[in-house]
Each structure stands twice: as C-alpha cells, then as structure tokens.
Amino acid sequence: MIETHDLRKRFAAKTAVDGLNLVVPQGRVTGLLGLNGAGKTTTIKILATLLRQTEGTVRIGGLDPVRQPHAVRKRINLIAGGERMVYARMTGRENLWYFGQLYDIPSRVLKPRIDELLDLVGLTDAAGTRVERYSRGMTQRLSIARGLVNDPDYLLLDEPTLGLDAPIARDLRKVVAELARGGKAVLLTSHYLAEVEQLCEHVYVIGDGRHLAEGTPAELITQTGCHRTVRVEVSGLTPEVEAAALAFDPAVRVDSAAGVVELSRPGDVAGALTMAIVAAGGTLTGLEIAEPSLEDAILALNDRSAVAMAQVAR
Numbered sequence: 014m015i016e017t018h019d020l021r022k023r024f025a026a027k028t029a030v031d032g033l034n035l036v037v038p039q040g041r042v043t044g045l046l047g048l049n050g051a052g053k054t055t056t057i058k059i060l061a062t063l064l065r066q067t068e069g070t071v072r073i074g075g076l077d078p079v080r081q082p083h084a085v086r087k088r089i090n091l092i093a094g095g096e097r098m099v100y101a102r103m104t105g106r107e108n109l110w111y112f113g114q115l116y117d118i119p120s121r122v123l124k125p126r127i128d129e130l131l132d133l134v135g136l137t138d139a140a141g142t143r144v145e146r147y148s149r150g151m152t153q154r155l156s157i158a159r160g161l162v163n164d165p166d167y168l169l170l171d172e173p174t175l176g177l178d179a180p181i182a183r184d185l186r187k188v189v190a191e192l193a194r195g196g197k198a199v200l201l202t203s204h205y206l207a208e209v210e211q212l213c214e215h216v217y218v219i220g221d222g223r224h225l226a227e228g229t230p231a232e233l234i235t236q237t238g239c240h241r242t243v244r245v246e247v248s249g250l251t252p253e254v255e256a257a258a259l260a261f262d263p264a265v266r267v268d269s270a271a272g273v274v275e276l277s278r279p280g281d282v283a284g285a286l287t288m289a290i291v292a293a294g295g296t297l298t299g300l301e302i303a304e305p306s307l308e309d310a311i312l313a314l315n316d317r318s319a320v321a322m323a324q325v326a327r
C-alpha cells in the first residue's frame with residue numbers, strides 16, 4: 014500500500030501540495046485528479062523519490078522513501094506520458110537491458126522479461142532499431158516497457174496515454190487494468206476523464222494542493238449534485254412555450270434564438286418537460302439526454318473550492 018500522511022511540498026512561496034492524506038492499495042487503480050497546477054505531478058514525484066516533501070510522511074509498502082530510497086526504487090516505477098525517459102542513441106532492446114541492469118535483475122530473468130515487454134508494447138520488430146528513429150508513439154510505448162522492467166509492485170502513471178494513438182492508448186489501459194487485477198497498486202493521473210472513469214475504482218480530487226473530494230467516479234458525480242441534462246429542440250419556441258417551460262421548472266434555460274430548452278435536475282423529467290412544451294403549442298424536433306460525467310463533477314468541485322477560498326479571503 015502507498016500511504017501519505019499530511020504531505021506538503023513548498024517551492025519558495027508556492028505550496029504545491031498542502032496536507033494530502035492518500036491511500037493507494039494493491040489490486041486497484043486509484044486516480045489523482047485536478048485541474049492544471051493542482052499538485053498531481055509534484056505528489057507523484059515525491060512518491061517516486063524524485064522530490065523530497067517539505068513536511069509529512071510517505072510509506073510505500075511500509076518503507077520510507079526519504080530514509081530507504083534504494084529499497085523503495087526497486088519496488089516502484091513511474092511512467093510519465095509527457096517526458097522522454099529512454100535513450101535515443103540506444104535501440105529499444107538496449108534501453109530495456111540498460112534499465113533492467115540498473116535494478117540488478119539477473120540476466121536469466123531479464124532476457125525473457127524484455128521479450129515479453131517488447132511484445133506487450135508492440136515493439137518486437139523494432140527492438141533492434143535505435144530510438145532516434147522511433148516515432149513519438151513508439152518512444153512512448155518503449156517508455157511504458159521501461160516503466161515495467163523491474164516488475165514494480167507500485168506503479169505511478171502520470172498522464173501515461175498523453176499523445177498516444179487511440180488503439181495504443183486502449184491497449185495500455187487494458188495492460189494497466191490487468192496489472193491492478195494481478196495485485197499491483199496503481200496511481201494514475203490523467204486529463205482523459207473517460208480513461209479515469211473506466212479504470213479507477215477510487216479517485217482523489219485535489220485543487221491547489223488540497224484534498225477536495227474522494228470516492229468512486231459515480232459517488233463523486235452524486236456528491237457534487239451534478240444531474241442529467243435534458244435538451245429539447247423546439248420549432249416555434251413562442252413566448253407561451255417559454256412561459257410553459259419555466260412554469261414547469263424555474264431552473265429551465267431557454268435559448269429562443271436557437272430553439273432550445275434545457276433542464277438539469279434529478280429524476281426522469283424528459284417526458285413531463287416535453288409534454289408541457291407540446292401542450293403549449295411547441296413542436297419537438299429533437300431530444301437529447303446527457304448523463305453527468307466525471308468532468309462535470311471535477312469542474313463543480315473546483316468552482317465550489319474557488320468560492321470557498323474567496324469567502325476565506327474576504
């Protein structure tokens with residue numbers, strides 16, 4: 014398990030991580046979400062022993078990364094989508110061999126593992142080609158294999174699918190889900206919220222380095238009170254139709270120029286709203302029902318936090 018207690022990181026005047034308590038258990042993918050600058054990468058770098066916290070404690074499988082960095086490094090690995098973490102002058106296979114040796118993996122174990130990893134990321138045919146001749150996607154796939162070369166118990170994924178083509182990103186998601194099912198602890202940050210919804214059983218949402226909320230993606234959506242939105246397109250959106258829609262629910266939003274009536278509310282209101290519109294003389298030309306997404310929840314949480322901060326500042 015990865016655990017942080019009251020974790021803080023200050024860079025001069027900026028507090029990037031401000032009292033985070035995280036638990037990342039084995040056997041599932043845990044998400045760490047937040048808008049740009051929320052403190053996700055800083056947190057992951059601390060867990061990866063690349064940065065040292067200003068305050069608070071971290072335990073990774075019971076080990077302290079500050080006091081036992083070598084032991085921790087053997088059991089963790091980091092895959093960061095935006096960063097090139099392999100050597101251009103070496104071939105794909107040489108890179109994996111080099112990184113594997115840094116972990117003191119015996120050759121008889123390393124050789125078959127490298128073959129497996131090359132196969133996993135679809136680079137078997139390009140294994141003998143220098144990385145400088147790889148496309149961006151191939152380099153990224155090699156970085157993923159590099160991140161798995163020590164068979165880490167704890168996998169830190171910072172935007173792992175950034176810039177990957179859709180089929181490769183989908184394959185990587187499958188691999189991540191399998192690794193978690195096989196017992197690894199995975200911490201994932203991603204701006205692709207559909208990816209987070211698909212992979213993560215538990216998600217932490219942070220803003221300005223602070224904990225804003227946590228739960229399953231579905232729980233976060235419920236907690237933030239985001240509701241499904243009914244969007245009705247109406248031809249002949251007269252003032253009478255508008256008045257009937259507003260009488261149905263004052264929270265209705267009407268765009269008369271576009272001929273659209275929208276309502277976000279709990280429960281199943283599509284039928285009753287459309288009937289009210291038709292009864293007032295409107296003709297329905299379209300109907301869409303959008304379920305609330307994790308993105309709606311994250312935006313709502315950030316709005317709420319900004320309002321709370323403004324109130325504290327007053």
Ligand SMILES: Nc1ncnc2c1ncn2[C@@H]1O[C@H](COP(=O)(O)OP(=O)(O)OP(=O)(O)O)[C@@H](O)[C@H]1O
Binds near residue numbers: 024029049052054
């Ligand atoms: N080395 C540094 N020196 C000073 N400030 C830093 C440093 N690294 C990060 N910060 C600041 O700390 C805050 C958190 O940054 P961090 O990169 O952890 O956020 P993030 O959530 O990963 O953002 P993004 O989604 O954009 O990657 C930001 O305000 C950033 O500018």
